[in-house]
Amino acid sequence: MRALRVLLILAVVLGGILVGVDRLAVAYVESEAAGKVRFGTVRPESTDVDIKGFPFLTQITGRRFDEVDVKLTGVQTSAGGQSIRIGELTAELRDVTLDGDYAIDRARTADGTALIGYDDLAAASGHEAKVEYGEGGKLKVTGGVRVLGRMITRTVTSTVTLVNGNTLRVRADSVPGEGMPGLEQLIRSRTDFDRRVEGLPKGMRLTKVEPRPDGLAVMVAGENVALTAP
Structure with a gap:
């Protein structure tokens, strides 16, 4: 009975260590990916990447993530030859593949919202x-x-x-x-x-526009979207 108790304790400890390692790994890759993700030719002031799913290590071994959320802040792009600033652009990426350097490469589908201040x-x-x-x-x-x-x-x-x-x-x-x-x-x-x-990535298109109290919301969607610099 004592041996079983010891085994259970060891299992819990090892499980906790593995979860901790998994979360450290995802935090590191998210930080690295934020500096490498390219959303077309737009130039953001900052980029945040949130990789979903558990365990992370299994996903990265297969060079594929089920879901990745990206938030770009202070985006500079153009509209009809005029420079335009997008306060925030958020995108939900699905079926995301990695390149040879384990950087986020392409998403099978992408849906997001760009918020333009008035x-x-x-x-x-x-x-x-x-x-x-x-x-x-x-x-x-x-x-x-x-x-x-x-x-x-x-x-x-x-x-x-x-x-x-x-x-x-x-x-x-x-x-x-x-x-x-x-x-x-x-x-x-x-x-x-x-x-x-x-300036949006190839394969992305505008799908809907909606005035909101905090700005003009422009919904975007795309398929087979490239997310790294050419």
């Missing part, structure tokens, strides 16, 4: 406009034009849509007028814009 969206518009969150899934866009020496400013309710799987389109639902010919088009020249989002 000040950053306004800066990317190329206009001197102010963009804010509006009720009911809309945007509020404020723009002004000078007519005959007088500055005319309008705040419009705008709808943002996704075009061709890669372009954000912002259009005013209507423009309040004063009976002045051509005023609507002048205001729209400051409030309406299209911006094609560039």
Whole structure:
């Protein structure tokens, strides 16, 4: 009976050691992977990698992870030739394979969300406009034009849509007028814009756009997504 008790204690101790080694190994690889993961040509200020599943050592021996979560913060990319900052981009990667150096190489599928602050969206518009969150899934866009020496400013309710799987389109639902010919088009020249989002990995596409109080959420998805530098 004493021998059985000793064996049980040893099993518990060894099990704890193995779990500890497994968790140390995953922490090390996550830290290394954060510096090597490349999400297209975007340039993040920081990258966090969270490798799911247990045991980790079995997964890395097979050069494959079932699930990896990646969070990029302070992402710089471009939209329609204009630089645009994405505050945070999170992605859930599935069926992730490793290259010969055990670095994350490719994901069979990827789903994520890019959150663009409204000040950053306004800066990317190329206009001197102010963009804010509006009720009911809309945007509020404020723009002004000078007519005959007088500055005319309008705040419009705008709808943002996704075009061709890669372009954000912002259009005013209507423009309040004063009976002045051509005023609507002048205001729209400051409030309406299209911006094609560039720099995502090959195989990734925009799938949905949704205004939220904390920013414009752009959902992305892809298949066979490369995650290392070419």
